[in-house]
Amino acid sequence: MISLEEQVRILICEDDVSFSSLLADFLRRLNFEVDLCHDGSEGLNSFRQRHYDLCLLDINMPQTNGFEMLEQIRKTGSDVPVMFLTERKAVEDVVRAYNLGCDDYLLKPCPMDILLCKIRAIMRRCQIGRKNTESSSTWATAYISTPFARC
Numbered sequence: 001m002i003s004l005e006e007q008v009r010i011l012i013c014e015d016d017v018s019f020s021s022l023l024a025d026f027l028r029r030l031n032f033e034v035d036l037c038h039d040g041s042e043g044l045n046s047f048r049q050r051h052y053d054l055c056l057l058d059i060n061m062p063q064t065n066g067f068e069m070l071e072q073i074r075k076t077g078s079d080v081p082v083m084f085l086t087e088r089k090a091v092e093d094v095v096r097a098y099n100l101g102c103d104d105y106l107l108k109p110c111p112m113d114i115l116l117c118k119i120r121a122i123m124r125r126c127q128i129g130r131k132n133t134e135s136s137s138t139w140a141t142a143y144i145s146t147p148f149a150r151c
Contacts, residue, residue, distance in 0.1 A: 008123055009033040011052040013043035013069060014085070015061045019108070023056070023085075026112050032119075040064025044072055052080055054122060059086040059093065067100060074101045081122045085110065 010027060014020035015038050024034045035050065037043040041063040047055070055073065059066035070082055083104040084097050097105050104118055 008053045008119075009035070009051065010119075011035050011037065011043060011046060011050075011055045013037045013040060013055070013061060013066065014058045015039060016058070023112075023115075027119075030116070038062075040066065040069040043069055047073060047078075048076075053126070054119060055080055055082045056085050057082060059084060059088050059097075067096060070097070070100045070102060081126060083118065083122065085115070 010032050012020055012024055012027075012034060014023065014036075017038060020036055020038065024036045027034050035046055035052075037046050039062045040057075043055075043057070043061075044064060047069075057066040057069055061069075064072075066084060066086065073080065073082065081103040082101065083106065084102050085106050085108060086093075087108045089107050094105050103122055106115060106118065
């Protein structure tokens with residue numbers, strides 16, 4: 001059985017070089033394929049050049065912020081899951097992020113175990129959605145047949 005992580009390519013856009021390097025190293029040790037960008041413009045360029053299964057975005061980034069980046073991603077018609085990982089905790093920011101189309105919103109600092117569980121949950125939902133659109137099986141059948149990782 002192929003593990004969930006072997007199938008997942010993640011784009012991380014985070015301007016904090018130390019934090020983003022730790023995050024990328026953590027995910028790579030778990031066999032995720034990770035591309036790392038330190039500003040939103042660089043992230044958008046990378047997004048346009050490659051296929052990603054998940055985007056992890058900070059909001060406060062130089063050149064193009066995370067909100068603008070998510071807006072541009074959605075304008076392409078992509079439904080790639082997007083998770084914000086940010087220090088911005090104002091209700092208005094959380095609401096704006098979800099209204100723009102994010103799939104999850106985590107406050108930094110966030111324990112890596114919780115981040116990993118949320119990534120795996122999003123990936124399971126994506127697998128379930130693909131199975132439902134690719135076959136005529138019911139949601140329950142797709143849910144049961146999907147290989148689950150811990151979390």
